[in-house]
Amino acid sequence: MYPLPRDNKWLLSRLDYLWSEYFSDVPQNNKVFISFGRFAKYRLGSIRLNKRTKSSIITITRMFKDQRIPSQVVDHTIAHELVHYAHGFSSQHPKLHKYPHAGGVVKREMSERGMGYLYDFYKKWIIEYRQLLRKQHGW
Numbered sequence: 001m002y003p004l005p006r007d008n009k010w011l012l013s014r015l016d017y018l019w020s021e022y023f024s025d026v027p028q029n030n031k032v033f034i035s036f037g038r039f040a041k042y043r044l045g046s047i048r049l050n051k052r053t054k055s056s057i058i059t060i061t062r063m064f065k066d067q068r069i070p071s072q073v074v075d076h077t078i079a080h081e082l083v084h085y086a087h088g089f090s091s092q093h094p095k096l097h098k099y100p101h102a103g104g105v106v107k108r109e110m111s112e113r114g115m116g117y118l119y120d121f122y123k124k125w126i127i128e129y130r131q132l133l134r135k136q137h138g139w
């Protein structure tokens with residue numbers, strides 16, 4: 001079986017899957033967009049709120065278009081941004097913390113929602129990825 005092409009439609013299907021599987025209690029009370037952004041090696045994903053249209057925009061690094069990046073890593077990145085959304089960062093939901101990453105809240109939320117496996121997968125991958133980057137830069 002050939003992997004699906006990684007375009008914005010694919011990203012949306014991953015977002016839909018993760019939302020219905022793990023965030024079904026979080027109402028979507030504004031428009032949410034997701035798309036690939038520029039090729040970023042360090043900032044893998046982000047979420048921002050368009051103040052004028054009140055829509056949330058999730059951007060995923062173009063690097064993840066590469067099929068060699070495990071899909072679990074992409075899913076983890078999307079889920080991470082969805083946790084921010086659920087916590088009221090760049091969304092219309094009430095803000096649950098002062099800072100989006102306060103005291104490991106994202107990791108905790110992910111394991112409480114049954115996505116510990118995604119976090120663990122990502123954790124292993126990021127260690128190897130950082131080693132690769134270090135080698136590339138000759139550090």
Ligand SMILES: [Zn+2]
Nearest residue numbers: 080084100101
């Ligand atoms: Zn974050």
